[in-house]
Amino acid sequence: MTKYMLVSFKTCPWVQRSAIILREKNTEFEFRHIEPDNRPDWFLAISPHKKVPTLTIDDKVTLFESNAINEYLDETISPRLHPEDPIQRAINRAWTDYVPTFASSVTGCAYAATEADYQKAIAKIPEAFDRLEKALEKQGSGPFFNGAKYSLVDAAYAPFLQRYLFLDRIHKIGQIEKYPRLKAWTEAIMNRPSTHSFPAAEFEEMYRANVKRRNSWVSQFVEPARAAAE
Numbered sequence: 001m002t003k004y005m006l007v008s009f010k011t012c013p014w015v016q017r018s019a020i021i022l023r024e025k026n027t028e029f030e031f032r033h034i035e036p037d038n039r040p041d042w043f044l045a046i047s048p049h050k051k052v053p054t055l056t057i058d059d060k061v062t063l064f065e066s067n068a069i070n071e072y073l074d075e076t077i078s079p080r081l082h083p084e085d086p087i088q089r090a091i092n093r094a095w096t097d098y099v100p101t102f103a104s105s106v107t108g109c110a111y112a113a114t115e116a117d118y119q120k121a122i123a124k125i126p127e128a129f130d131r132l133e134k135a136l137e138k139q140g141s142g143p144f145f146n147g148a149k150y151s152l153v154d155a156a157y158a159p160f161l162q163r164y165l166f167l168d169r170i171h172k173i174g175q176i177e178k179y180p181r182l183k184a185w186t187e188a189i190m191n192r193p194s195t196h197s198f199p200a201a202e203f204e205e206m207y208r209a210n211v212k213r214r215n216s217w218v219s220q221f222v223e224p225a226r227a228a229a230e
């Protein structure tokens with residue numbers, strides 16, 4: 001049996017994207033969490049950009065970059081998540097290529113230092129949401145990006161749609177309601193067990209603690225964790 005080790009920072013969305021694919025394929029893997037501020041030498045030796053995720057296969061070879069990892073997993077472990085049709089596959093890859101732009105539009109507000117910067121970041125969300133809404137209209141009837149069948153595109157967007165919801169609960173953004181297909185897609189993805197590397201409430205708390213620590217403008221709206229308040 002092939003041995004997989006996925007190296008991670010607990011709240012990294014790019015890691016989450018690869019962990020989702022391993023779970024979708026019912027593949028056992030060692031999930032090794034390291035600290036961003038204390039990356040061990042063994043990790044620096046296997047990660048060319050010093051970033052997570054990395055995926056080590058049979059203690060021999062290490063892959064990096066979540067998209068490359070996911071494409072590899074899809075080529076080597078069934079069930080195939082990419083569509084059979086080459087045109088659909090190209091469309092899926094094109095939308096996966098849009099993830100970094102989408103991600104920075106959606107989570108940019110978490111990093112804004114001032115209210116003005118926060119408002120500027122929020123103003124970028126409708127363009128990203130509108131593009132996805134139109135893509136979903138073209139792709140079919142849901143619940144997933146390609147319709148009934150879950151795909152790599154679903155896994156690629158899941159961590160960022162989830163973070164939008166987290167941010168919306170920290171300080172109301174109120175955008176997703178305007179995009180019915182995107183909203184329904186987000187709900188389907190959140191209900192999919194593979195999305196979650198940790199129990200949902202625990203993970204949200206970890207994310208909120210990160211936002212609080214970041215001391216950005218929105219940090220002031222993160223209420224203390226219930227356990228700490230009691």
Ligand SMILES: N[C@@H](CCC(=O)N[C@@H](CS)C(=O)NCC(=O)O)C(=O)O
Nearest residue numbers: 012013014050051052053065066067
């Ligand atoms: N394009 C990369 C992005 C990975 C990435 O940015 N990971 C972050 C953690 S969420 C990281 O390792 N940052 C550390 C650094 O930039 O030094 C991928 O898709 O794998």
